[in-house]
Amino acid sequence: MNIEHDRLYELLCEFDDICSKEKIEYFLTGEALLCAVTKGVLPDTMGYVNVIMDCANVKKFIKAAAGRKDRTLDYWGNDPDYPDFSVRYVDEKSLCIDVTDYENYKAHGMFVAISILRGKFPTDDKSQKIEAIEKGRAQYLTGGSETTGRELKQYKRATMILGKAKVMDRLFNYICRNCKGPKSKGKGYYGTYDITFAEGKGLTLSASYFARGGAKASLDGREFPGPRFVVSFLNKAYKGRLTPMDDGYVMEGKAAGFDRLIVRAGVSYADYFQSLAGDEAGLKGLRQLAQDAEKIKDQRKGYRKKAAHDWKAVRAADYRYKMWEFYTEDRKTEIRKLHEAGDYKGLRRAFGPYTDALEEAAESNIVFSFDEEMLDIYYDMMAHFGLNKRMDAMIQGMPKSHEKKVEQEREGGCHE
Known part of the structure; x- marks a missing residue:
């Protein structure tokens, strides 16, 4: 559990x-x-x-x-x-x-x-008109505003007169009643x-x-x-x-599907999107996966490979936020003091959660950082313990968008 x-x-x-x-x-x-x-x-x-x-x-x-x-x-x-x-x-x-x-x-x-x-739906005239609006709305969602048809015209007419919010609220209540x-x-x-x-x-x-x-x-x-x-x-x-x-x-006989869910109990979705807004690779990957949903389900090799690439960017952004959330300003201040004192064993302990997360992410070929200053100190710690090959691999694989602080990225605004 x-x-x-x-x-x-x-x-x-x-x-x-x-x-x-x-x-x-x-x-x-x-x-x-x-x-x-x-x-x-x-x-x-x-x-x-x-x-x-x-x-x-x-x-x-x-x-x-x-x-x-x-x-x-x-x-x-x-x-x-x-x-x-x-x-x-x-x-x-x-x-x-x-x-x-x-x-x-x-x-x-x-x-x-x-x-x-x-x-x-009942067979009276009013119910048939309401049913047509529901069908027209479904056509609009699947085909966009360029779609034509009697039902779509009725949906558009209703939203022009009443507004979309009132139409959908009334539609929900009408279906529940009738x-x-x-x-x-x-x-x-x-x-x-x-x-x-x-x-x-x-x-x-x-x-x-x-x-x-x-x-x-x-x-x-x-x-x-x-x-x-x-x-x-x-x-x-x-x-x-x-x-x-x-x-x-x-x-x-139940086919295994593409792993589509990002689930976190310790963070609100509003804060998550606030952080992700500045991570261009992660946000682009999230949007691209949504756009390619049907292609992903198609199971063809090319689409699956592309989806895996986009998913990797999204997961990297998720790991990044998790560590940014963990390493509060107090924890970062402690790390700075340990570094100034040359206490590398203390640094190894302080960076333990980040190291564990990096090792877990490495299983999916993901490298990430949550703070430029902390990353520099982490690299110095790795060099001290002779982990140069691992450090070189991190440097080569680190996304450019992860070289900035999460706080800096937040200035870019919140994803709606």
């Missing part, structure tokens, strides 16, 4: 507590549900957890969670550029970036992704529902998965609500196959 695991699990438990208190029904899904079935614990590398709610419950959750300290809700109601009909409950004091689509969101902390069960799913005299889930998961996959799910309160899923010793027929549900969601083992299940 690490701090990222603990932070995400804490957020999930907080989410569960809110739902329990407000009698909001939800179901665990995605990687978290898969982990509950296969291992019983959240992995250390996850930055978000997927859950499912229906329209009525998601409205209750938005009301219950609004205004909580260090939390934000990301959805059409407060972000008209949010990509789809879902909600994110975000921890503002952490960092979780999916490099292939980070530009689609405002909040980049660790989060609970709420995928919403929805039914079809697309709740099949009608029934009784209570519960009936028929089928459409859903879009956080990964962008769309499915039609049978109500039988959510009938009678679903089933329990255990993570790290705590039970969370999950859908019924969990194995069948996961097979449908992942298009893979769960094979029973003596101690649970193992997933077969």
Whole structure:
């Protein structure tokens, strides 16, 4: 377990507590549900957890969670550029970036992704116009302003009259009120529902998965609500196959994807982007990965190689910020005193975290620095201990943008 695991699990438990208190029904899904079935614990590398709610419950959750300290809700109601009909409950004091689509969101902390069960639009004229606006908006996102079509024209007309923010807020509320799913005299889930998961996959799910309160899923010793027929549900969601083992299940046929997430529990996403703004290579790499998302998924060698290069620049910027955050002004003052006194053993101890980070980064052929003055002292320490070959390799591999202090770079402004 690490701090990222603990932070995400804490957020999930907080989410569960809110739902329990407000009698909001939800179901665990995605990687978290898969982990509950296969291992019983959240992995250390996850930055978000997927859950499912229906329209009525998601409205209750938005009301219950609004205004909580260090939390934000990301959805059409407060972000008209949010990509789809879902909600994110975000921890503002952490960092979780999916490099292939980070530009689609405002909040980049660790989060609970709420995928919403929805039914079809009613057949009356008003509903058909609203549905056309939603389709037109989807066309605009995929094809841009040059796309033509009846639905797109209706979306553009609506945004010109009301403004994009009001259109998307009204669209969200209209769908929640009028697309709740099949009608029934009784209570519960009936028929089928459409859903879009956080990964962008769309499915039609049978109500039988959510009938009678679903089933329990255990993570790290705590039970969370999950859908019924969990194995069948996961097979449908992942298009893979769960094979029973003596101690649970193992997933077969699930392709390993490109490692797209940057997850940090100890830094807010606002501070991270503030630092990254001046690192041209890192920021360019982040933007390029987002632009080439579909090409990266294509798995072709050329695209994969280019993506690996961009990812390397992003990771170097991430390592750099982590060390800048660790080496406060007090720690740097201590290092200066040790250097002036010629205490190289003390310097080796003081630079221990930086050395460890360099060795970890070296496994990915990454070299980085967080402060020009500290780097000079580090080089002097290496020369003292006869580490000249290692020092030469660092000098040759050091990105030029890392020769400046992070504070100097911050003068360039903050990435939006």
